[in-house]
Amino acid sequence: MTRFDVVVVGSGIVGLGHALAAVDRGLSVVVVDRAGAIGGASVRNFGHLCFTPQSGLAREFALRSRPLWLRLAADAGVWLRESGTVVVARADDELAVLSELAAQRGTESLFGSGQPDVVVLSAAEVNARLPLAPDTARGGAMLAWDLQVNPRQAAAGLAAYLASRGVEFRYRTAVTAVRPGRVTTTRGSIDAGTVIVAVNHDIDQLYPEIAERDGIVRCGLDMLRVDAGLRAPLPAPVLTGWSLLRYGAFSGLPAAAVLGERLRREYPALGELDLNQMYTQLPDGSLIVGDTHYRGASVSPFQNEHAFEQLLHLTGELFGVTRPHVLERWQGVYASGRADFLIDQPELGVYLVAATTGIGMTTGLGLAEHVIATVCDSPISLTLKGTP
Template identity: 40%
Template sequence: MSFDAATASPALPRTPPSGPSSTESSAREAIGGDGGADLVVVGAGLVGLAHAVEAVRAGWSVQIVERDAAAVGASVRNFGHACVTAQVGELLELAQDSRDGWLGAASRAGFWAAQAGAVVVARAADEMAVLEEFAGLRGADAVQLLDAEGAARRLGRGSQGLVGGAFFPADLRIDPRVTAAAIAGWLQQQPGVRIHWRTCVQGVEPGVVHTSRGPVRGERIVVCVGHDLDYLFPQLADDNDVQRCRLSMALVDAPPDLGENAVLTATSMLRYDGLAQTQAAGALRERIAQHRPQLLDIVANAMCTRRPDGTLLVGDSHHYDLAAPPFLDEDVADLLLAELADVLGVERLRVRQRWQGVYASSATTPLVRAEPAPGVRVVTVSTGIGVTLSFGLARQSLAQL
């Protein structure tokens, strides 16, 4: 696929910073410099970094404030799967724009972004019915239906138990363990960019971000703190019913000959709106409720993605609350591992690591986008697809600031 980084996204207008806000009350010297930046980004996760990348492309100066010494939250605990195809409505448009942004960023920053697509395997007639209906809605270019043999080839495993599947060629994959660090490293090499690591944000108002190391001034401010939205804007989090969703995930050895594409299953069809909103999904959900209710009890999305070193990221379950207790339930992990082992045609998967993922979740909105003060924009993905939407959201919000 050819790619021209210079034309990857529309240009943003450059507006010189207007200087310190009149509301600045701190007498300390601004740690970002007296002149202020064109943009201050709060949060160096993937969504925040995407905003910084797009701002740099527009010629803006950027200051980034991050409380940790590196990205350690949702941005490194996920599948690294840009699930473009299975979105609907505005989220599909944002995902498609984000895909372009990911490829451009990978070209500039030099990190791995695989255009390997995703295969959704069908092991029962009702699963295939969902894929067939979805293909009818999206067309053969976006959703390529597969027979049992074709699904087995995509999976790289035997066709035993498969009735068919579908291939989503537009889906992308990154390595979540290293991508945020690669983007941050590239940004720190760009003129006019500075990242303030290990710096806690204590408050945000027009023109200034108050931090544990002093004020950081900027003409525009975007806050991308994910599930920690309630730390800075508790009322906004309450108004949008934002909770924390915790996930059970693991790193395992890949079975021999496994294909390069992400692998989604029946439970994935019930998680992603493009598939879950088909009429055929109702019959699939009913069957799983009757025969595998434990998968619905943990809100499973049994899927896996392959990293460049050949290991697999596998998961996941979903548990919702205002806080995220750290305790992992071994029964939940065993259920997910057994389901994926069955899909991949192996007796068991060898686990190398386990961890608890976490992201912002809301039952009322997939995105929290707000301007709590002039020149201050809050962006939180509240449906677990931050990787998928990050660059599309960045382009949208910067155009509106």
């Protein structure tokens, strides 16, 4: 039997964020995961830290996350680019969404600098930044405060940093039961002051009644890594009109409703894929391309080649290149629910936490800081279910 101030179940970015927030407060921490290494949603993503277009609680957690990522770049050697994000508008209604958010945000910055959060760009300015096909952009926007990490290195780098600060990791260790003050695993029991359950889409394995209550299911994604043969590197992550339907600050605008109706009418096959056409470039020059979305209590492992064909066609069309050479394909899976987050206290001293809209990399560190700060101030007061 061993005892720790905090036991974290799950070694994804949300779980690691809780370990970071706890060890920063001088608490003893153990992270338990049934997998042999970090390989879930925290690895199978774009590495895009998309702070600017978040809204509501997600915006609050994004604001808390950004300085933590900057700190990890310095302290933990996490590869990070202060790149911002370039949004490409290929039609007037896409540009209208960007203009509406820019007007709403005004000249004040979320991060206390003189640079606005959203800067609308002309077509010439977009083309000067990105190697697009001719006559592709009608305009666009720069989201200056967004960051980019390498998803294949970021979580592992954070875990190594935590281990160097005394956090213990127990991989290949399945949790079979969680009770106040104790976590039972396949390698024995652990006594705990506080338990953080951060198992992403596997919430239903330990707390099926909460998953059913909050409508939490699994969301599968189709993603690619390609050699696209671009004529110049991408200086930042790239979003498109389809992305404007996915992020809260965009999708909540009146102009986004008009855009969504037009895109789904003109491109019904892409609409059925629930597409987010976006790109990030890894340090080796390859592009991460994605992604589609499909949901259910379970996700079929059989991926339809139609989705990949569409993604490759769209990539060639946007950048004016021949068919990109596929280096890797994969399926991402994350928790999807009715709210952006699940933050619950099913039992005394036990906290169930998840990002439930696929923005864990962007908001997970801030979410964790919020929860641990609340636990330290009042261990039994947190009863949130996705609300501030």
